[in-house]
Amino acid sequence: MTNKQNMMVAVYPGSFDPVTNGHLDIIRRASNVFDKLIVAVLNNASKNPLFTIEERKQLLLEVTKDLPNVEIDSFLDLTINYVKQKNARLIVRGLRAISDFEWELQLASTNSKLCPEIETFFMMTSPQYSFLSSSIVKEIARYRGTVHDLVPSVVEKALRSKYSK
Numbered sequence: 274m275t276n277k278q279n280m281m282v283a284v285y286p287g288s289f290d291p292v293t294n295g296h297l298d299i300i301r302r303a304s305n306v307f308d309k310l311i312v313a314v315l316n317n318a319s320k321n322p323l324f325t326i327e328e329r330k331q332l333l334l335e336v337t338k339d340l341p342n343v344e345i346d347s348f349l350d351l352t353i354n355y356v357k358q359k360n361a362r363l364i365v366r367g368l369r370a371i372s373d374f375e376w377e378l379q380l381a382s383t384n385s386k387l388c389p390e391i392e393t394f395f396m397m398t399s400p401q402y403s404f405l406s407s408s409i410v411k412e413i414a415r416y417r418g419t420v421h422d423l424v425p426s427v428v429e430k431a432l433r434s435k436y437s438k
Contacts, residue, residue, distance in 0.1 A: 283307040283363035283394060284356045286348075288317045289329050291428045293410055295402035297336055299367040302396060304340045311359055312337065314347040323411055323435055336425045352380075353387045364393045369403045 285303060289296060289312070304310045314329045316322070324332070326347045337343045348355040356364055364384060366377050381393035398405075405423055414420050414432040421429060 280308040281306075281363070282309045282311065282359065282361040283365050284311045284313050284352070284359060284361045285365040285367075286313045286315050286352045286355070288320055288322065288407065289314050289333060290320065290322045290324050290407050291329065291410065291424060291432065292333050292336060293402070293405050293407055293424050293428075294422070295367065295369065295398050295405040296407075297425060298399050298402055299365065299396050300337060300343060301340065303365045303394075304343050306394075307342070307363070307365075309342050309344065310340075310365070311344045311346055311361065313352075313355060314345070315352070316347075316349055324431070328431070332425075332428055332431060335427045351387070353384045353391060356391055357388060362391055364391060366393055366395050367398050368395050369398050369405070 283303060283306075285300060287296065300310065300312055312333055314326050314333065316326055330345050330347055333345045337345065352364065364381075366381070368374060368377060377395065384391060384393060410420050410423050410432070413423070414436055417436070420432060424432070
């Protein structure tokens with residue numbers, strides 16, 4: 274790692290409800306690009322979460338425990354404010370398909386308007402995860418379908434526990 278002043282810190286914000294293999298793909302790859310990656314769980318008011326913020330953080334801690342430069346956190350503010358608070362200069366966003374791009378471009382443009390010195394770094398997900406979303410995973414799990422290849426095993430177990438109640 275470089276000295277603290279030159280350290281490249283990035284924030285990967287998301288709801289991660291739950292974390293999928295697609296998210297983990299972006300986390301692993303971004304952790305190879307940046308000195309420090311903060312995976313930040315946000316409470317998206319437009320979504321009805323299955324897992325609490327604390328549960329999501331615990332799942333993320335478990336699936337990233339082998340990545341020493343990854344930190345797990347949460348926030349309830351504008352992403353740009355959180356990124357500034359963490360002295361980061363980059364926001365990591367994953368793109369699955371062209372359909373994600375329009376929304377992500379709006380977010381990046383808005384964030385740039387609010388704070389031009391913070392950049393958005395887009396990463397394409399690996400092709401095998403291009404269809405994957407937390408919503409799809411929850412729908413499959415809700416009806417007792419197999420999500421074994423879609424999420425880490427600890428997340429699969431947590432989903433089974435949530436939907437067995």
